Amino acid sequence: MKTLILICTISIGLALPLNAAEQPNVVLIFADDLGYGDLGCYGATKVQTPNIDQLAREGRRFTDAHSASAVCTPSRYALLTGEYPLRANDGAGVWGPAPVTSGLIVDTEKVTIADVFKNQGYATAALGKWHLGFGAGTNNWQEPLRPGPQDLGFDYYYGLPVVNSAPPYVYVENDRIVGGDPADPLVYIGRGHNEVATPITEIPPEASQRTANLFKGAVEAHKKYNDYTVGTVLANKAVDWITANNQQPFFLYLATTHIHHPFTPGKDFQGSSDAELYGDFVQELDWMVGEVTGCLEKQGLSENTLVIFTSDNGGMLNLGGRNAVRAGHLINGDLLGFKFGAWEGGHRVPFIAKWPGKIEAGTESDQLICNVDMLASFTALTGQDSQALQSKDSVNVLPALLENPKQNIRKDLILAPKKESHLAVRKGNWIYIGARGSGGFTGSQPSHHAWGGPPAVQFVGGVNSDIEDGRLKKDAPPAQLYDLEADVNQTRNLYNEYPEVVEEMSKLLSTYAPPKRRSAPKTGNAAATNGAAKRTAAMPSTRSATFDFESGKLEPWKVVEGQFNHIVGNRDRFFHNKGECNKQGDYYLTTLETSATAERGSDQQTGLIVSPLFIPQGGEMTFRVGGGGGPATYVALCTADGTEVETASGVNNQLMQRAVWNLAPYVGKKMFIKIVDDSTTGWGHVTADNFQFDAELLVQYSETQAPELTTLKATYSEAQGIGVEEGVMRRDPSDIIKVGDLYYLWYSKGTISPGYDATVWYATSLDGHAWTEKGMALAKGEPGSWDAASVFTPNILIAEGRYWLFYTGTSRQFGKGFNPDSKIGIAVSDSPDGPWERLDTNPALKNSDNPEDFDSHLIDDACLVVREGKYWFYYKGRQLGKSPAETKLGLAIASQPQGPYKRVEDNPVIPGNHEVLVWPQGKGVAAMIGTTGPKEITRSIMVADDGLHFSKTHNVIDVPTAAGAYRPEAFSDSGAGKRIQWGVHIGKQKGSLPFIERFDLVPASN
Known part of the structure; x- marks a missing residue:
């Protein structure tokens, strides 16, 4: 038992109740x-x-x-x-x-x-x-x-x-x-699986968001x-x-x-x-x-x-909270802010x-x-x-x-x-917040479950001197100081008026937390058109072919690319403004919805949906289409070889528009309908319903319904400050993070071409082009240790308010007949500038003891993403007796950033690639594949909705070598990751040692 010392009086002078009858x-x-x-x-x-x-x-x-x-x-x-x-x-x-x-x-x-x-x-x-x-x-x-x-x-x-x-x-x-x-145990199945979770209580959408069940079994429980x-x-x-x-x-x-x-x-x-x-x-x-x-x-x-x-x-401005506010109930009174934030409404x-x-x-x-x-x-x-x-x-x-x-x-x-960046300190009547904004949820739209910050303040009628029209002012101070005795509702930020108080409070705050906080970043609906269709009840069609989705299922259509979590919806009102969407009957196709009860949709869902083939018999095809009006969201009529002959789209509005196509030119030809959603921006979705036409439906699909893979190319430019330097090797760059206004990058540095006699250094940049080398981040290990000969190929993870530097180490000295015994370790710091402390549990991941495993010889090159509350650690491995050309990618997962990391049973998750670069892509994970591996996957981007089973989605011309990228969503666990745009890689030039070079990833047509 954890005991304390018994004393005889309470500090305020009351007689202490010592017997059971008197103890309160x-x-x-x-x-x-x-x-x-x-x-x-x-x-x-x-x-x-x-x-x-x-x-x-x-x-x-x-x-x-x-x-x-x-x-x-x-x-x-x-x-x-x-x-x-x-x-x-x-x-x-x-x-x-x-x-x-x-x-x-x-x-x-x-x-x-x-x-x-x-x-x-x-x-x-x-x-x-x-x-x-x-x-x-x-x-x-x-x-x-x-x-x-x-x-x-x-x-x-x-x-x-x-x-x-x-x-x-x-x-x-x-x-x-x-x-x-015991005969029906509770079993965690997580997301992205094909197993059926145990049913739970049905609740209406207005009850607000609830996570789907992630367990099977335990039916009676x-x-x-x-x-x-x-x-x-x-x-x-x-x-x-x-x-x-x-x-x-x-x-x-x-x-x-x-x-x-x-x-x-x-x-x-x-x-x-x-x-x-x-x-x-x-x-x-x-x-x-x-x-x-x-x-x-x-x-x-x-x-x-x-x-x-x-x-x-404090109270949270979720769907229920917003409905209460609309009814005249202020959940946090007149206080500024809500749950999750540093303003008073979050914690008073x-x-x-x-x-x-x-x-x-x-x-x-x-x-x-x-x-x-x-x-x-x-x-x-x-x-x-x-x-x-x-x-x-x-x-x-x-x-x-x-x-x-x-x-x-x-x-x-x-x-x-x-957000740790917004840690606050209260002293007397003063409260100091070390950054701009609330430090809580930042959803910008009323439809967001995670609505908060300045837009939410505007919604409840709040007033704050840093906020204008629901946005932080560009010239708002970098931190916040309020006098709660005079202004408990925090209407006026006094940061610029009391510099001496700011200094005192900032120093006080720094005694509780290291100086790793960073400032918060500075930071409609279209009207209905005359072409909008009217909502009608479901009714029998007089046409020989109909796709109205009234079965509540997508069949006979199918998704041939991407993933949509709730492709056939039946809600009566649109998420954003509860407006009519003009469906026909009960059900319609939608690339926006994530579940039947979700409070909001997700424009992050992308993919391709196709109908079965049909042979038109003439006349017109009529249907309804809504959602985005951009070039990446549309409905197309296609010939059997995939050629688009007609297209239609929404008008950036929930109201579905009536569309008409003349099928006379296509009589007797095999055709199909394709729905394209390749947009993750606002109005990046498609809704469609009630396709009516005369045709012979075929129980088959076009072999060319999946479009050609998008082709990207990498363009290269100088990374000033860490580029070519005589006698200096810089290579194996980490992924890039942004802390405050600075980008941070770590890399191997030495005097020979390979990374096997190196230390880890780092650099910072304001723009990603001009870099300032700051110094060594991690030295070689102690003599005799597993990382004594070299530390190289670093990567970075931000988790639990700290910075975790993953690195590869080897104990063997580079020289003739060298064969590395590399393993991966972790060092941790409270600041991206260090100092870095190696974990006592290192190495965090080492080669497998089973000679039959793909990673039984060595492992290298960590790259991490946060998914479903866990740390997904992708790495490369090589089997005993295999050549570097046979390197493959593996995955290990942990519940804590320091591990322990457990390999997944599906390893290796990608059958090739000499280097590791992964990032969140929508709700899945994407990987860039270089020049090593099976020919059919090299020079490409592959995506796995479940993070495990990858398929090729893009070709990449001039693919980067051993690249590190700027991945802003890597650690957010938001399910809304986007394709990388830029990064750095190993540059090579005749007569020079390896150096760091910038790349930008652009469409091949650019």
């Missing part, structure tokens, strides 16, 4: 995404919260309370551990929501708030949303699910392992899946989980647990899923508020609180129970404490407090020595709850948004 019970209710303006006692008028309002009347309401993070997982980390979330993961921090793949984030050796109570003989329980990871994060979900809540001081746990918007959609009790069956009964289940569990433990002091941590999306209130609460489903969910939360407080009253426990009610972060939260006889009823406090303070406060409450705590971030604010101190207890406070 504590109930901590931790709501999810509840905004500062969501409760009646905080000013809401469109929702009714009588039970929570009663808590405020009978206790103390705080007006300057905060969550340590504006994001769910790090906020929970701070609450349980008393540490700022930037200290998690050995200082790397935790900044975003934990994915389903995450292991337990909290170190089981840390003292938690549950340990504090358990040390004093309390019964302890955690109920509801966990979202801090289970086990080692291997995704095998084998019971027991340990480590977990019971390894952090909780005697009992019952709840959701992640969150109500993400799988697995099951309950966990202690360390077992409720309703689990899934049946026990229903989105509409979670509130009732958790409230009943709380009542039952309190009742069962009423004879001993207890601590209950009730972490509700309310009011996190999806908004699925129980039947009794649907339509109960004046703020849409969002408000209904708030009112069900209030009922849950009433069930708990009513139980305490019924059991005669109210007088000796401290009840604390608060939220994990309701906080109410009630303890009859100890906390003066009906009082209000403007003391600065934070959820991170609960550890020290509960330690003092139970008579233990808070000085013995490992965490120095947690401050004992018990005096703020029980007394009325005139001075602020807290001197300063660190507040974390989703």
Whole structure:
């Protein structure tokens, strides 16, 4: 057990309750995404919260309370551990929501708030949303699910392992899946698979976004989980647990899923508020609180129970939040910003404490407090020595709850948004944010689930001096300073007016985080036309051939290139403005939708869809077409050899237009219809419906329906500063990242042509053309180490707020008969400028011990992307006894940037290529193939929707050699990657050692 020292008095002078009868019970209710303006006692008028309002009347309401993070997982980390979330993961921090793949984030050796109570003989329980990871994060979900809540001081746990918007959609009790069956285990299948996930509760689109199930099996366990009964289940569990433990002091941590999306209130609460489903969910939360407080009253426990009610972060402007705002409900009151951001709306939260006889009823406090303070406060409450705590971030604010101190207890406070670059510090009335903008979600359109930042401020009528017309002003200061005493709504950035305060606050912030933050970057609908068709009901066709998709399926059409997640849709209203789209009947073809319930579509989906062949019999073909009007989105009539003879497109509007083609010239010929979507920009999609014509349909497809591969070419120019230099070799460049205004690049440097006697250097650039060599980043390893002879072929990963330098090393000295034994290691730094510290676990990946494996001789050349919350590590390998020409590409995956990395069973994933360059392409992964490998794939780009099974999509003329590229989406896990545009490679010139040269990738026609 993790123990603390017992002391005899609480710091405020109260006599310490030493026997069980006098020890106070504590109930901590931790709501999810509840905004500062969501409760009646905080000013809401469109929702009714009588039970929570009663808590405020009978206790103390705080007006300057905060969550340590504006994001769910790090906020929970701070609450349980008393540490700022930037200290998690050995200082790397935790900044975003934990994915389903995450292991337990909290170190089981840390003292938690549950340990504090358990040390004093309390019964302890955690109920509801966990979202801090289970086990080692291997995704095998084998019971027991340990480590977990019971390894952090909780005697009992019952709840959701992640969150109500993400799988697995099951309950966990202690360390077992409720309703689990060894004969039908819960199995993670992830995305991009052909397996069928277990069905889950159906919810309407207006309930807001919910991730599709990523698990199969555990059918009975899934049946026990229903989105509409979670509130009732958790409230009943709380009542039952309190009742069962009423004879001993207890601590209950009730972490509700309310009011996190999806908004699925129980039947009794649907339509109960004046703020849409969002408000209904708030009112069900209030009922849950009433069930708990009513139980305490019924059991005669109210007088000796401290009840604390608060939220994990501010309200989120998702679909439900926006609907509430439209109904007149301001989820965060008049505060600036929302969940995920550094502005007050992201982290200033309701906080109410009630303890009859100890906390003066009906009082209000403007003391600065934070959820991170609960550890020290509960330690003092139970008579233990808070000085013995490992965490120095947690401050004992018990005096703020029980007394009325005139001075602020807290001197300063660190507040974390989703982006580390926007870490904020509060001191007195000042708050300083080290970058421009909110540091939260940045979706720019109201249809985006992740809407935030300046456009969202404009939507709710907010005012800020850095924002104009929903955009950051170009001349906005590089950081932000606000006086919250005079301007709690943050209408005026005082950065330029108080330089001395800026300097003081910046220095204070730097004591909590290394100087690795970077400034935030500076940064419609078309009207309907007269040609728009009218919506009609489905009706029998009088023509001999019809494609109206009323079966709800794409067949007999097929996708021959690319991927579309929901190709046949049936929604009545368009995503962007809920306008009519003029479909015929119920179903229509769409390249925009991602699922039947998705809140928004994705123009990132691209590909080609074709009909079967048919032989026209004359007359006209009529149909409807909508979406984009650009050259990359259209419908075409084609001859059997693929020649396009007629085309039609939308007009950048959701309204489908009526189109007519004359088929008389094509009577007796084999024809087919092709739908092309090769655009990822706005209006980069096609909708189509109700093709009516007279023809003989053939049960066959054109052999030339797939278009010719697009051909690109690489053009080359000087990389000034790292180009040709006598006696100097520079080669094997990394991929390029941008930090602030600077591009960063790492590469091998030495005095011989190969990289086998080299060190890793780096350079920076403002424009990608002129580079400044900054110096050595990584030296050779210690004598006798695996990387003692050379370190080379570096690459970079940005993850968890740090920089991870992957590099190849060899222990063998270069010379006659040299045969490398290369392996890949990792060094880490808090800044792209270093210093770099090698991991003790190096090498991170080494050659296989099985001589039959493709990588049994050596491995080299790391290239990483982040997918589905994991780190995908592509590398090249060579088998024992094989030549360099037989090098192939492999893949290993890890849940953490430092590993361990596990090879995939499908290795090698590409049967050739001497160098590795991959990047996110849409939701998939693309790879550039050089001059080595099977002839049919060389000098090309290949794409794999699942990141594993690659197919050729482009030819590349003058393909770069051992290239590194600028890949801005490589680590975003956004599912919206785009083809690379430029980078650097190894330049070669007669009489010179290898050097770095810039390339640009352009269409071959340019």
